[in-house]
Amino acid sequence: MQVVRSAALPLSAIHIDDRYWNRYTRLITETAIPYQWEILNDRLPGAPPSFCLENFRIAAGESSGERKGTVFQDSDAAKWLEAVAYSLAIHPDPSLEKTADELIALMGRAQSSDGYLNTYFTLVDREGRWSNLAEGHELYCAGHLIEAATAYYEVTGKDTLLNIARRFADLIDEVFGPGENQLHGYPGHPEIELALVKLYRTTGQKRYLELAKYFVDTRGEKPNYFLEEMAGPDFHHIFNELKEYDPLYSQSHLPVRQQNTAEGHAVRAVYLYCAMADLAGEYNDGELLDRCTILWRNITEKRMFITGSIGSSGYWERFTTDYDLPNDSNYSETCASIGLALFGLRMSRITGDASYFDTVERALYNTVRAGIAMEGDRYFYVNPLEVWPDACIGHSSKSHIKPVRQKWFDVACCPTNVARTFTSLGQYLYSVSQDSVYINLFIQNEAVFSMAGKKVSLALRTDYPRTGDIKLRVETENVPFALLIRVPGFAENFKLVINGRPADYELVQGYCRVFRVWGHDNVGFSFDIRPRIVYANPLVRANCGKAALARGPEVYCLEEIDNGKNLSALYLDPSARPEEVWQEDLLGGTMLIRCKGKRLAAPDMGASFSADRTCRFEDVTITAVPYGSWCNRKSGEMLVWIHELFKP
């Protein structure tokens, strides 16, 4: 496969002002970032303490006491900083920037003289540095530090954090590699690989790219590095659940170029695949790109939930097998959907294929959005497709399923990940190459950039996904380039109008492509967005005979507040046309779907089974809300996949 490349516009070049997304981008800047700062400082009553910043203070010698929290606690600060950087790009805030600068200075003081920076292995297990790559998360935390550093530098121009990160990266580059005196290991949790690509792009230093490639290509070689580590005499496990380690958990069961299915811990997997896509692009590595395509297809066709989430098993937070997509016991971690969106974004940039954005949208509009409350201070880590609160009992198989969003988590990767994702939403909007501008997502914004040395201004106006009508104002001075507008997979009746007249276009890899010399032009494009029924493959055991409601990029779900208890007893009548109903006052404006259906009821039946058939169907109207909006009114049952009422 041919590798093509396009890049994002800088976040500061894009100003998003969108009815649908403002709820979240403002939320992050105004609520979540300050809220998370309080949490990281252990100042929020009722939330589990983070210990995150206190650990840095102890490492800097500015506080005393025991270092606490998970082994990867440092990464929460890095992800918060990354979110702050993106937030500053779209919403300058000197006070917030000052707070961030102080945290960065603290990190600098906590850094060891050789560049090493990790509070766990500095304070808790000094001898253990690089000795437990499988579980220690040192390289993972370093990766998030590097991501934060490149973001903060790109936005603010300040290089303090970048230099901290570079010193650490340089140390890592000395420690790891093919040399005789180097460790031939790689991260137990992929993350630094994609971060090193960013560091290379920011600094131009190829050694970082090469190190990323080394980590990716070494993974899975025999004998397995992690198993060797664990066989050592002094090895001790950090995590009980990894005592019987299977390299599949960390995608190290095979060299990546031999992997055909997405396996193991879902977040680890997609972070790794992001780096593989980056490297395929950077090195024009068609073999690696093919492998990315195989893994992408395996995920999106057979191992992804309709809500754009992944990870079928709560234990080990992992992929399981094709079509194993349980609704009520899955993991579907918010972070994994974020990673999937990042993987899709990269794949689109190196293939020029719009279809990746169907999955990016699926993840962002559904699972990632569901990951944070509309109040901004409650989070879902796990995102089931069916919740029966009575059965979500602590100390049970479903104890990982929370029927309401939580204030914080002992393992708190998701909240900061959501924050950095929504503040960097701009990265998804456009892809730009030498002669092409791609419009990927339909979020109202204004963007300014250069093309062939000339300024180009774009103003995109839409109320998507409420409608599929989009207006684009182009302002430039006779610049020839191709404008490529993504035609979503669900779009029907796509139309293009330029300066008031229906226009011809080519359909290229899912993009509507128009090449012309642009000046002061009005582009209008539209497609129908109507409620639709999505059918499950009968091979998905959990969903055989079931259907789901969707509309545009949004998957819908039923909530108890609208439909009463026992949502499993509802049957969708596929011959009845689902109707949309706009509710201006509901959750900042919500499109409901209503559909005729039935409820299977047996009001006189007390026992769980009976030889007497007392069930009967009652007529009902089913009301569905977007999955991303669920659990913002009242706790209760929720369900995505609805029984289909067959008429054989």
Added chain:
Amino acid sequence: MQVVRSAALPLSAIHIDDRYWNRYTRLITETAIPYQWEILNDRLPGAPPSFCLENFRIAAGESSGERKGTVFQDSDAAKWLEAVAYSLAIHPDPSLEKTADELIALMGRAQSSDGYLNTYFTLVDREGRWSNLAEGHELYCAGHLIEAATAYYEVTGKDTLLNIARRFADLIDEVFGPGENQLHGYPGHPEIELALVKLYRTTGQKRYLELAKYFVDTRGEKPNYFLEEMAGPDFHHIFNELKEYDPLYSQSHLPVRQQNTAEGHAVRAVYLYCAMADLAGEYNDGELLDRCTILWRNITEKRMFITGSIGSSGYWERFTTDYDLPNDSNYSETCASIGLALFGLRMSRITGDASYFDTVERALYNTVRAGIAMEGDRYFYVNPLEVWPDACIGHSSKSHIKPVRQKWFDVACCPTNVARTFTSLGQYLYSVSQDSVYINLFIQNEAVFSMAGKKVSLALRTDYPRTGDIKLRVETENVPFALLIRVPGFAENFKLVINGRPADYELVQGYCRVFRVWGHDNVGFSFDIRPRIVYANPLVRANCGKAALARGPEVYCLEEIDNGKNLSALYLDPSARPEEVWQEDLLGGTMLIRCKGKRLAAPDMGASFSADRTCRFEDVTITAVPYGSWCNRKSGEMLVWIHELFKP
């Protein structure tokens, strides 16, 4: 509620020779008991070592090395001895008895001078005796020792083991109780309570009954004994998963007389309820009997699987909530069904109600039977109602679901429990009171006992459950008593014939009752056994819109070998009459059920969901086998609850 009482006949008074059950009773005697002996001695290649007997040898000072295995490993030897005792009752075997006597002698040598007998707390944690009742299983192991001792004494008349058990029980009676210098605790895992009732019945010593009552009545008092234990400075957990202890786990969240729902670890629960039923009978305690009735109804109506199994959650092996009965991730431990059968047996004896045996039969004919392979050397610990082998992956949420029976388990409670259950099947057959003989199960046998000082012989002939025709020959000399024949809940068209003539009878609490002076009489009774469809309550989320096939006491399931892959895509047509087909050569004679149905297929659909409706129904014939017989041919998918084909 009035407490009535009847008792079992001694096992040696009953000779079972039954087509259906011989497969299992002979299997236990001929295969399982010798096989388990090899396992307990760590002599079986390929099975996890038990360490069980080696631990006793070490404790007796006759071997050296480290005591290994679970904290409750001793109980496996006790349950094996109990099974041996029952086996000797029905099939004398001097060589086996000699082996058992040698094990008993070894246990005697391992017993401490004060009567204490537990290899873990003698060898591993000498200081920890009685300090971790929540997890230590000392009283649990003592209970199994006592059960083995009473069984061995009743059958062989030898009192060596009984004296070992009594010395230990006397010590326990000194240590525990309401006195100032006594511990006010009770077992973390109920078991000794019901064993102490047996010890009382065998020895006539009321102190054992009183101790059982103390343990039952003290349970759940505030402050919670286990939480107090765990708050102690020297406490250390034996089990990681109990670090966040909830007293509900051990039914100690409330005093038992205040409990309304079956909660916590399912085996613990039903063992406790057995003792409660025993005590209700012994003390004529109507309040306790009412509580047993409430708990029984909660289980059997709302928390029991159709296969007679309990324990909805794999984690903590516990009850969860009403109607939460997941098919593919449940625990449904074999031991829990054994405990449920024991509970039902006791309830029937103190209430005189036949309906308890519907559940006893359900457990024995389905889950307990499924717990052992027809070859006798493989076991299920967990008994799901739906198995998709591809998704039963190690290190996942379904790693507890095994698609094939296992040779042995690290925690090996079930195999020996099955062995003692099938060798003591005779205990379920009859209940006898001063003036009544109850026939509870329809298993071909001959029994001899005394009634009013005269010998009574019964010969019951049947091929149940292949048919519902039963012949009973009564031989005695003018003895007046009531014969009570259970009429199963599923029975239709019940008929009674005495000496060739249709006879009148009273229906009393589910029994067909005939009082007369018996001499040399031929009794015939019959009822129709036909395949039937059982409907799920729509409140059972996992089964809404599904039905199951059953016939007599047997629940049926579909297997891949008969129906192909993806059993979830099969739909049962309830308007089609299911038909029975006898297969003489299949698994020792098996009644199949065949039924018309449909398969939902989408052969061209690759992705897990699609906006295109490509599914269509194909006509199929569904073939079902008894659940108890599943997985005796070839590993593959299995499913109990089948989609119902609605015709609205």
